Amino acid sequence: xxxxxxxxxxxxxxxxxxxxxxxxxxxxxxxxxxxxxxxxxxxxxxxxxxxxxxxxxxxxxxxxxxxxxxxxxxxxxxxxxxxxxxxxxxxxxxxxxxxxxxxxxxxxxxxxxxxxxxxxxxxxxxxxxxxxxxxxxxxxxxxxxxxxxxxxxxxxxxxxxxxxxx
Numbered sequence: 833x834x835x836x837x838x839x840x841x842x843x844x845x846x847x848x849x850x851x852x853x854x855x856x857x858x859x860x861x862x863x864x865x866x867x868x869x870x871x872x873x874x875x876x877x878x879x880x881x882x883x884x885x886x887x888x889x890x891x892x893x894x895x896x897x898x899x900x901x902x903x904x905x906x907x908x909x910x911x912x913x914x915x916x917x918x919x920x921x922x923x924x925x926x927x928x929x930x931x932x933x934x935x936x937x938x939x940x941x942x943x944x945x946x947x948x949x950x951x952x953x954x955x956x957x958x959x960x961x962x963x964x965x966x967x968x969x970x971x972x973x974x975x976x977x978x979x980x981x982x983x984x985x986x987x988x989x990x991x992x993x994x995x996x997x998x
Contacts, residue, residue, distance in 0.1 A: 844977065845969050846962060851984075856976035859941035861910045863894035863967065863974050869960070872914035878953035879917055886960045893967035910974055911944040913963060915956050922952040934982035935959035939966070941976040955982075 844853065867890050869883045890913075919932075932951035937959050939946040948963065950956040958981065966974050 844966065844975060846965050846979075850962065850979045850981035852978075852980040854978040856941055856978075859976040860970075860973050861908045861939065861941060861976060863972055864909050864911045865891065865895050867891055867894040867910065868912040870912055870914055872916040872947075874917065874920040876917070876920040876923060876953055878923055879915065879920070879956055882953065882957045882960060883915065886964065889964055890960075890967060893964065893971050895971055908942045909944060910939065910946060913946045913948055915948045915960070916950075917953050917956055918949075918951045920953070922954075931986070932982075933958055934980075935962075936981075937962055937977070937979045939974055939976050939978075946974075 844855065846853070869887050869890060871879060871883060894910075922932075931954075933955045935948060935950040935955040935958055937946065937948050946963075948956060948959040950959055959979075962979060962981065966977065969975070
């Protein structure tokens with residue numbers, strides 16, 4: 833099972849590898865050059881800032897391909913990504929139960945809107961990073977995919993400054 837996940841993530845050129853990747857065959861969507869990243873429900877200052885920062889790079893990667901006629905024949909045109917978080921009150925990491933950085937990203941063939949759901953704004957930020965990786969694989973196009981991801985461990989890193997401990 834782990835090797836199948838690694839293979840799908842490698843095909844999509846995602847790093848780090850998400851916990852679950854379900855690609856929808858070879859289905860891909862054309863991406864509108866004015867792709868919108870929007871808060872679908874409750875938001876907070878962390879998410880609002882992230883949506884502003886990620887909008888320009890997402891639009892840059894969504895630019896039309898060299899052969900514009902290829903877009904005209906696409907089954908669907910992805911116009912927006914609706915981002916929702918369950919806990920808008922979580923404004924800082926390291927506060928216990930609000931540290932959930934998991935997210936789910938779903939891009940369906942035939943749908944003009946992708947969905948990114950997360951428990952906190954920090955999970956949404958990791959989901960936006962994954963979205964940019966998907967968009968950069970083939971500018972102007974994105975594969976239909978469902979991704980679920982969460983950190984494998986609760987701590988991202990730990991360091992002891994040995995130079996001050998003698």
